[in-house]
Amino acid sequence: MPNTDPSTPLRNRPSAPLRDQNEAEAETSSKRRRERTPYHGATFGALSSVLCDYRQHGRVTFIDELRLSKEPLRIDIVVIKKNRDIKLKPVWAKIFRGHNLMEYKSPVDKPPTLAVFNKMIGYAYIYAAQKELEISDVTATLICARPPRKLFKILEEKFGYKILEKYDGIYYITERGIAAPKRLAVQVMAQKSEPLLQALDKKPWDDATTDKLAKFVLFASKKNAAALGYWLKALTPENLKNILERMGQYMTPNERVIKRFIKSWGLSDDIKNEGRQEGRQEGRQEVISLLEKGYSLSDAKKMLKLA
Numbered sequence: 001m002p003n004t005d006p007s008t009p010l011r012n013r014p015s016a017p018l019r020d021q022n023e024a025e026a027e028t029s030s031k032r033r034r035e036r037t038p039y040h041g042a043t044f045g046a047l048s049s050v051l052c053d054y055r056q057h058g059r060v061t062f063i064d065e066l067r068l069s070k071e072p073l074r075i076d077i078v079v080i081k082k083n084r085d086i087k088l089k090p091v092w093a094k095i096f097r098g099h100n101l102m103e104y105k106s107p108v109d110k111p112p113t114l115a116v117f118n119k120m121i122g123y124a125y126i127y128a129a130q131k132e133l134e135i136s137d138v139t140a141t142l143i144c145a146r147p148p149r150k151l152f153k154i155l156e157e158k159f160g161y162k163i164l165e166k167y168d169g170i171y172y173i174t175e176r177g178i179a180a181p182k183r184l185a186v187q188v189m190a191q192k193s194e195p196l197l198q199a200l201d202k203k204p205w206d207d208a209t210t211d212k213l214a215k216f217v218l219f220a221s222k223k224n225a226a227a228l229g230y231w232l233k234a235l236t237p238e239n240l241k242n243i244l245e246r247m248g249q250y251m252t253p254n255e256r257v258i259k260r261f262i263k264s265w266g267l268s269d270d271i272k273n274e275g276r277q278e279g280r281q282e283g284r285q286e287v288i289s290l291l292e293k294g295y296s297l298s299d300a301k302k303m304l305k306l307a
Contacts, residue, residue, distance in 0.1 A: 038234045039106035039200060043143065044077055045230030046196035050090055051079070052224040059086050068126055075123050077102035084137070091167040092189045098137040101127060107145040107200060114154055117142065124184055139185040147171065147190045169193030196231060205239055214246035221258050232262060
């Protein structure tokens with residue numbers, strides 16, 4: 001995304017300020033990352049789950065916190081399409097090309113600034129250089145809790161960018177006068193554009209949201225339980241309890257095994273104890289049901305060994 005104006009943010013590579021950091025600052029930054037809230041893992045798990053089908057068929061690869069150098073210079077999420085022509089369904093993935101970098105700011109972080117935007121763009125160019133890619137095969141996505149209106153205003157008024165809300169919560173950021181196929185594709189993704197990220201807000205969900213997420217978790221957990229677990233851990237105990245209760249409305253006996261497995265994630269001791277009691281009762285009922293259907297006790301135990 002070239003530009004002849006030396007003040008434009010796309011010209012400010014992050015390498016210069018990073019070189020100026022002393023060892024103490026780098027150590028502090030590294031420590032801060034290690035002590036981060038669980039939002040990053042939750043976001044990785046959520047987006048990984050949404051694209052689970054593509055991952056299982058080998059069409060995309062998900063990489064968590066890819067290191068670009070020996071120094072603490074990392075991209076939060078990289079999605080690599082094995083075939084660039086594959087169409088991905090989520091609205092936030094419509095812009096995707098072959099290599100797609102995603103930088104995440106959690107709901108407890110400050111709104112993204114021009115410095116954050118510059119760093120993300122710089123990472124994209126560094127990544128393209130290291131992988132020997134054309135920049136036209138790379139995209140950069142900034143994920144944040146809400147649309148960064150202040151940043152948008154700076155980009156439009158000071159640097160002449162065009163901000164287009166392509167979908168609800170998805171903003172394409174383009175530089176005027178440069179053909180889209182030849183430049184780095186950039187977007188800002190507000191978390192409301194993805195229900196799993198929107199659910200990370202601390203406020204209680206309404207019934208419709210809980211119902212929708214319960215059905216998604218029930219389906220996704222069969223194929224992608226490990227990745228989805230990070231997301232579940234970041235939910236409030238109240239919302240997690242509600243989603244597990246809602247899941248019970250749609251479950252077969254075998255699917256209740258998944259529910260009991262999920263119940264061990266991120267719950268308070270009281271809810272865990274409650275879950276154990278419910279699990280024992282459900283297990284007894286499942287055994288009785290199988291025996292009534294003519295299965296032997298040995299077969300019933302084998303069928304329910306995961307319980």
